[in-house]
Amino acid sequence: MVHFFSHGDSLAFYVLALIILLSAMLFLQFRKVIYMALAMGAIFVGCAALFLLLGAVFVGIAQVMIYAGAITILMMFAIMLTNHEATESVSAFGIRKGLAALGAFLLAVILLFTIRATHWRQSLVVNTDTQHNVDKIGFMLFRQYTIPFELVSLLLLAALVGAVWIARQTKEEKQD
């Protein structure tokens, strides 16, 4: 337990982890949808900070821009456009909720147990290749991962077209 705080890195990690888990607890605790969304935004920002801490600068920035920025904003729009006063029901210990809780809890137990039981070979000395790496990531994207890159662009196109078609109002609906 001593090595916990032996380095600034791990101290920072545990603080971040605490923040993230706290936000997650709040997410589970809140009743109002809008608060839940805010808690989720906090988790995303925490994750981005974690990526930066781990030295994955590009991923961290992407996380901030896409999750914490775009998706959270999109989420706010969606909540405002729909029923923004919505709340989760307080009592509901329905079967679905119970099963979901049980399943998630079991999965968590199994996961944590397995992670703990496994001996992880951790390389303490990090190859500098993996840090400050935007240009290398770019090279990889266009060499080894060309095909998925192209496919992802198709995916974004499809999602764009589909989302626009599904969400747009038709003339009859506007008249209502």
Next chain:
Amino acid sequence: MAFLLLALITPLVASLLVWLLPASSPSNNVQGLKQPHRSHEDHFIWIGRVAMSISFLCMFVLWIKMRLLSDVYQFAFSFRWFQFSLGFHQHWTLRIAYGLDGLSLPLFSLAVLLGWIIFFAVRPPGEQIRVYTGWMLLALFAVMSSFAAIDLLTFILSMELTLLAGFFLILRQGKEQHWDAALQFLLYRGLASVFIILALLGLAAAASRGGLWPASYAVLSAVLFHHSVPHIVFLALFIGVLLEEAFVPLHSWFPNAMQDAGAGVAVLLAGILTKTGLYALIRFGVGMMPQDANDYRLLIATVGIINLLYAAFAAWSAKDWRRLISFSSISHMGLALFAVATLRQTGMLGALFLLVSSGLVSALFLLTSEGMFKRLHSLEFSRLGGLSKSMPIASGFLLFAALGSLGLPLTSSFVGEFQSIFSGFAVLPGFAFVALLGLLLSAIYSLNAIRKTTFGPVLDSTLMQLADLRWLESWPLAVLSLFLLLLGILPNPFAQVALSAFHHLRALGG
């Protein structure tokens, strides 16, 4: 070979022909509503008649050309169909292969004979002739091909084809559709074929050497003679056979199907279709798994005896002819099963005789009673009585069928029953004694039914005015009776052929 191919392929071709020919529109018939004998679809039944006559003639040639005491499959021919790959350079080649030996020739001939008779003796209602003829020819082809098959896959496919054709035959008769009976038929026999297919695949797997799965009977029995097969394979086969043969307690589909069936379908069901199971048991169970058959002989014998007795009692308490015929058929099959369990050549011979004669007797019963049914529209004993005065010919045939059924000497059933019981006394005397009692029961219920129908008091005057069977109706009955007698008086040629098959079932005792 050519004659076997011809005998097999004619019904198939004829069936295709029936399906391909256009259905004549019923509008021709609007004028002549009351024309039971001249239907607009008459030519279809003639296709069936011609086709089955060709097969019938070929059958005689086959009997003449059959070499006695030869234990190879004769008239054999085959062609390759396709291969299932089992891995690198490992294949299961599936062939369509046909051939006959002493075991299959008699049953094959039974199918041909009854099929031929069906087309001459039975005429379904006018608007259904096309459908009926098409399915019936297909069913006959399927059942003939399952007897003549000498390759596992050919057998399996023919069995499945029988299922299909039988289902539609039971379904499409009379004014309304018989969904319950047809579905029951499909479920029970479908389950039966599941078990049999599993058993046969298990057999092939057990006989596999170096990744090659044998599928031809000859190779299988040669390989398996020296190797044991897991017991579960035999048990699967046995359960399949019990379902297929409608043995108690899995029998309920059979009387139900018989109850609603038209005469032609009933003859097919009772005369031929319920004989395939025992054939499979002798062919695969005794022929290829002699060790297991020996281990389970007590079980087989017990099931056989139970069937013999139970079905006899059920037949005794039957309220109408159809039910009586179905249960008497089950009862005979019980005796045949017992005869198989003796695992001796005489017993096998007895079983084979029983199979054939039970087919003949059931057909004779069914066709004769159909003649009565046409006039009375009922076959319940409570509505019959004293028919010997108004319908002497019909009563005569009925009496003859009953005598055949109870095993009167000079009929083929006698030969079968005698040999079965005789063989039984040598191996399982206690069981044989019970079987003898069961035969007494069969005498009781047949004669009881005859007494109620033909003799006894005349219930009402309409019964007195019934016309007797015409020549067209009675000659098929005469042919059946002739064969029944022929096999009883001169069993030897038949037995010689059959024995040639049992010689190479080397596991059998004397």
Next chain:
Amino acid sequence: MTTVHIPLPSVLALAAILFCIGLYGALSKRSLIIVLVSLELMLSSVNINLVAFSQLGAFPNLRGQVFSLFTITVAAAEIAVGFAIVLAFFRFRKSADADDANSQKR
């Protein structure tokens, strides 16, 4: 900064807990928007895993980070479609509840 002194199992455990919270949210929450965001949480925790492995794993290399970039992109596309369906659905029911999206009672 050439070394990172963060214990790998702790990062994995954090990811595991977040994943399970996301799973619970996705399966149990009534608000469809929250359900969708919970999906994102699951994917995000996968990203933590990937980035952690790419820096602290037995074979550190950039593939994990590239993988996580793909994940982020795909997640964005998925949630866009999800929100579109929620909006369209809201026009029918004036509600964005999962229970209302369940007209088939099994």
Next chain:
Amino acid sequence: MSLYSLLHAHLGLTMGPLSIVAISAVLVMLIELLLPTRFLQLPVWLSLLGLLVALVDAFIHLSQVPQYSLHTLVSDGLASILTCLILLLSLLLLLFHVDELKSQTNQFPREGAYLFLFATAGALAMVTAVDLVTLYVGLELLSVSSYILVAMTRKRLALEGGMKYLVLGGVGSALFLYGASFIYGMTGQTNLYTIARMSHQLWLLNPAIVVLSFLLMLCGLGVKLSLVPFHYWTPDAYEGASASVAGFLASVSKSATFAMTLRVLLYLFLGSTHDVFPYVAAMAALTMVAGNLLALGQNKLRRLLAVSSVAQAGYLLIPIALLAQATPNTWPLVYNSLVFYLVSYSIVTIGAFAVLSILEQRYEVQEIADLSRLPRQYRWLRAAFACFLLGFAGMPLTSGFMGKLYLLIAALRLHELWLGVLLFAVSVISFYYYLKPIRTMYQKQLFTDNGEGQAVSRQTATQTVIAFCVLVTLLLGVWPGILLQAFSHVQWY
């Protein structure tokens, strides 16, 4: 360099069909944007053209030696056969989608045409890729396009089905991805070939994580395959979607995902241990039994087909479960039986949904009982539907029987008798519910059409699809040798 020589080049072999489909998807999209609204059908026909070109290209290169390019794509036997299959299936589906577009009741937008192409491109990527990243992206391309396709008519049921599919599908991909992240973590690789070489070492080092990631990936793929504990989205999505989209989910999507499952599980885990495959067997058994039991109670045709596709997924899982006992010598058996059943099942499925689309458009058939409203003269339609249902059930003389027989033989050969027995036992149950619609169709109180059906233009395309499917179903049932013969020349991996 001409286009032709490009296609024959090293790259063209592995990614020819995929790139043709992708490019034509984008082209059709652009054309559709510029097109006036009155050209309703043009995008579909253009998409069909693209698929046809891709199919021809795939077919020409069918017997080539396997190639491997760009660190991700291969053209081994599984990839090339499945590519042909997927393109053919998409072609058939789009063909009867043409008629759906014409129908007034459906309100399907013409954007659907290229979304089909996007989804097909995803499916092709799933069967040709040997890299976890590409596989994941392909899976998502297929899934996201499918979510959109399901919800595209924007009817109430469609939106519900799409939403449910999206949520559960999202959970599924997250599970798969989580498992994949552990695999990456242990090896530092995303390429299946490279990982396969390390997998034995992996197992020796930390078996618990291997099992864990196996289960996570299996569950994730299980959601997409609608295996039993994860099948809840299936009936809703199938009910909400238009008939062609439902057919797409049941055939193309399932074929691609099964091929991917086989490949991923084989490469990633077979090198480490055989002990994880009994989980697959258990899931197959559960899916078969539960799927068939669920189907017994269904009264709606759509839901019946949906739940029956769940049961069929259980049958299809059998070959993968058999990997537990397979040696490299018997892998071809696993591949052969899986792909044969996939072909037979997909064709039958598409036929059934094509019939369903006619039934729904003309007679608004929803429940099984509504089938009795079919007028007398639809003799061929009824016969075709009966043929497909019997094909599902595995009636002899249909391809379903041969498929099941092959599965059974495979199970026997690889000493998993109980799976084979279970397969046949539940098939017997399945006859009951597959016969229910047939029974209703052939009940006697048929009437002649008094013109009360919906006035619909002639559905020539759909009829062509149905005829083709009937033909293939019967042909493979009578003479499976044509396909099996082709398989015997295939170098599967």
